[in-house]
Amino acid sequence: MxxxxxxxxxxxxxxxxxxxxxxxxxxxxxxxxxxxxxxxxxxxxxxxxxxxxxxxxxxxxxxxxxxxxxxxxxxxxxxxxxxxxxxxxxxxxxxxxxxxxxxxxxxxxxxxxxxxxxxxxxxxxxxxxxxxxxxxxxxxxxxxxxxxxxxxxxxxxxxxxxxxxxxxxxxxSDIVYDACGGSATSATALADPYNAAMTFTTGMFGWPNYLNTINDSHFVTRDRMGRTMAFVARAIADGRTSAGKAWGVGIEEGGSFVIDRNGLATLAGQNAYVVLGDHTPERAVPGQPLTYSDYKIWRIVPGGTFDFKNRPTCGYYLRSVTNGTPGANLYNGTPTTGCDGGGGGTPSSFTETEPNNSRSAANAVTVPATVTGDLATSGDRDYYRLTLPAGATLTVTCAVPTAYDADIYLLSSGGSTLTRSVNDGAGADEAVTYTNSGASTTVYLDVEAYSGTGTADYTCGLTTT
Incomplete structure (x- = not known):
């Protein structure tokens, strides 16, 4: 373990x-x-x-x-x-x-x-x-x-x-699986979420933007999705979290999140998974197998991001556990796109953080998102970095204030222009749509001042289908 x-x-x-x-x-x-x-x-x-x-x-x-x-x-x-x-x-x-x-x-x-x-x-x-x-x-x-x-x-x-x-x-993590009772496996944890090996410590470290989380390691190699599901159910059933929700974070061997001061995690190496339980378990009692419906699971690939401050409400797939038996294909699923059902139904909000005037300094965002910023100086350019899955279509719509004329460009990971919107006139809104026909990749949204400046905010909505 x-x-x-x-x-x-x-x-x-x-x-x-x-x-x-x-x-x-x-x-x-x-x-x-x-x-x-x-x-x-x-x-x-x-x-x-x-x-x-x-x-x-x-x-x-x-x-x-x-x-x-x-x-x-x-x-x-x-x-x-x-x-x-x-x-x-x-x-x-x-x-x-x-x-x-x-x-x-x-x-x-x-x-x-x-x-x-x-x-x-x-x-x-x-x-x-x-x-x-x-x-x-x-x-x-x-x-x-x-x-x-x-x-x-x-x-x-x-x-x-x-x-x-x-x-x-x-x-x-905020809730620590401490293993002081021995090492729990997925099978033992699902068969009895109160097994003697299911022991936890709380109140040690509560890092900013990382509350209500419980980490798990060696995730896919040791098949730990099931036990993380049990961790999440236990955290909710025992009242260890706020708002009746718990978040499991499972990272595969060789995978690594770096989390910035704004709570945005960027993944390297291998896949990671975020598992949300947002309701009381149907059954989580000592000596009986777990039943829990509709865990929301986000699968993050290397180069992908997850916003722990503004936690997303879309992009997950659903899996359930019935009488201790989890659904099939726990580590892959088709993500939701409608943002409905228990998550609040709204994209995460992100305000630009300067300096972000180049691709190397781009602000990382998780789609769906609403980003806001301003073009306060002549020649100002704001860059945002996101991961676009294979086959996904990205739509960006930007509402531009009357103080300036802004253009938007969608750039490849290497900086070449994939598509652009350059409508003329101060206050003219901009929109682009792009479909990724290749493998999952990093793309950049470049919002730049064409003429005029001001501290009034532009607002861009980013969605994928």
Whole structure:
């Protein structure tokens, strides 16, 4: 169930010509620092940002994105990796080589009391990103209520970040499947959602935009959709969430979400799934199989996004569990397009975040969406990035204020123009439609000022069929 950490001797090498340092902060704490021996001193950071990995290993692409978001693209920062076992430093071995990293310190804690260790908490509070390694999340939740919990929260509060993989993924969700009663399988969880292995911890970390979630790892490889469905049903039945809804987030091995400060998650590596339960279970009682109708499931592919702040109400497929037996084909389905049935029926809203004047700085959005922005300076261009599935038709309609004349362009992942709308005149609305005849791909909406400027907002609706 957990990613095992290797238990071999540490080989001291050099990192960026700086010797590794191994010091004993406590009898049960191992501390290995790579990179600079001096922490970065800086008054402000640009996060928070988070990484959520389906297996324990660091995914360089998303880790780099998260660290860059925290740095605001400038300067360097310090990273701490927290592990509950092992004697090697595989996470820091990768992280120390990423751009903008001043140091990476691996802290291996073997007892609950280590959460109150002075050196451990000094290292964490001086860092700008905390990564929880794979291992055993039951050890990690033992740090709830210790100084370590508050120290990690202080990192996020100052604009830093947190994340992890496998066990580290679990501990970073609002509701933690802690596995303190053993490892639940989909079969055992569906047969009895109150099985002894179905144990949870709440009230540890509640990250911005990530409330009412429960993470699961190694998702497809270990066939964990069924147990995530049971997690969601339990969370609702036990009253662990607000508004009677719970969201399961399942990430496949090698998959990784990077989540920005606005709650927008972008996926790399492998598929991920978001499972929504939005009503009371038909049956979730001890000793009996689960019955729950119409889970809403979003399947996200690499390059795709999911907005945890403005959670979508369309694009899901439905699956049910009856008497402990789930429906067929749990990991694929035809997404809904009508935005009806329990989700609220409205697209998510997104307000542009500057700077977004190039494809590389594009704001990521999840369709269906309504985006708003302004063209306040001459030559202003606002870019939005989205994933267009194979065979999908994208329609964009933009209402333009009378203060300026705006044009819109739909661009390919490489920047070539797929289609455009260039109606003349201030206040002239624009609209485009494009059908993707190839594989799932990234496209960009470019909204730009042709003449005139102003702070009045344009509004663009984006839908797919």
């Amino acid at each position: 957990h990613l095992a950490r290797l238990s071999t001797a540490i080989v001291l090498t050099t990192a960026a010509l700086v010797p590794l340092q191994a010091t004993a902060a406590h009898a049960s704490v191992s501390r290995v620092r790579q990179g600079s021996a001096t922490d970065v001193a800086r008054s402000a950071w640009s996060g928070p940002a988070f990484v959520m990995n389906g297996s324990g290993a660091v995914v360089p692409a998303t880790m780099s994105s998260a660290l860059n978001a925290v740095r605001g693209g400038t300067g360097t920062l310090d990273v701490v990796v927290i592990a509950g076992s092992g004697s090697t430093t595989p996470e820091c071995d990768v992280i120390i080589g990423l751009a903008g990293v001043n140091s990476c310190t691996t802290l291996t804690l073997t007892a609950a009391a280590d959460g109150n260790n002075t050196q451990v908490n000094t290292d964490i509070r001086n860092a700008e990103f905390v990564y929880f390694a794979g291992g055993d999340q039951c050890r990690y939740v033992a740090w709830k209520g210790t100084a370590l919990e508050a120290s990690v929260e202080s990192v996020v509060a100052k604009g830093g970040g947190s994340g992890g993989g496998s066990a580290g993924l679990h501990v970073n």
